Amino acid sequence: YQLSKEIGKAIKEYFHTQYYKVEGNTQLISEDVTPKSIEHVYTSLRISPPPEGSELSHFILQRIDRSYVAWGTVDRLLRQALRLAVETNPSSSVQHVYQALQLGEEPSPENLQSFYSTIYSTFESLASQIYYRLPWESIESQAHYGISAKSMENYLRNTYIPLIAKM
Numbered sequence: 001y002q003l004s005k006e007i008g009k010a011i012k013e014y015f016h017t018q019y020y021k022v023e024g025n026t027q028l029i030s031e032d033v034t035p036k037s038i039e040h041v042y043t044s045l046r047i048s049p050p051p052e053g054s055e056l057s058h059f060i061l062q063r064i065d066r067s068y069v070a071w072g073t074v075d076r077l078l079r080q081a082l083r084l085a086v087e088t089n090p091s092s093s094v095q096h097v098y099q100a101l102q103l104g105e106e107p108s109p110e111n112l113q114s115f116y117s118t119i120y121s122t123f124e125s126l127a128s129q130i131y132y133r134l135p136w137e138s139i140e141s142q143a144h145y146g147i148s149a150k151s152m153e154n155y156l157r158n159t160y161i162p163l164i165a166k167m
Contacts, residue, residue, distance in 0.1 A: 001143055004063045008146025010044035011037065011067040015075065016159070029075050033061075033068045063144075070144035073135055078156070078164050081123035085115075094118050101166050116161045123156070
């Protein structure tokens with residue numbers, strides 16, 4: 001479980017640094033694990049790749065794949081939530097905040113927090129329609145994300161949503 005959790009943390013870090021810091025305008029993240037993400041996990045864990053075809057190699061690659069897909073799913077749902085929040089609130093402050101962010105302007109902190117909350121609420125609604133709960137709420141899936149359910153909510157609200165909202 002601990003190894004799975006550490007892999008989840010490494011993939012979280014990879015998504016954050018690679019996709020949102022280096023390639024900030026990425027519009028759709030590949031569903032397939034990339035060689036760079038695998039390399040990043042081994043570097044983060046400070047281990048050498050085990051021999052190809054070994055049980056350990058298979059185990060680690062399987063966990064990397066699960067974490068990558070889990071984070072990719074959250075990314076897609078959040079992007080969809082952003083689009084839906086903007087489309088379904090055309091005359092509200094949501095639209096104004098979104099347009100301001102697209103123009104590089106900084107909305108008031110209150111409006112910004114309200115905008116992020118709207119996106120998160122839309123995300124929760126989408127997730128419950130598709131998964132009947134948030135993707136990380138089962139015990140087994142928490143390891144895929146590398147952080148607790150409460151930390152996940154805080155991370156999405158305070159870090160991930162602000163990054164996606166500017167795209």
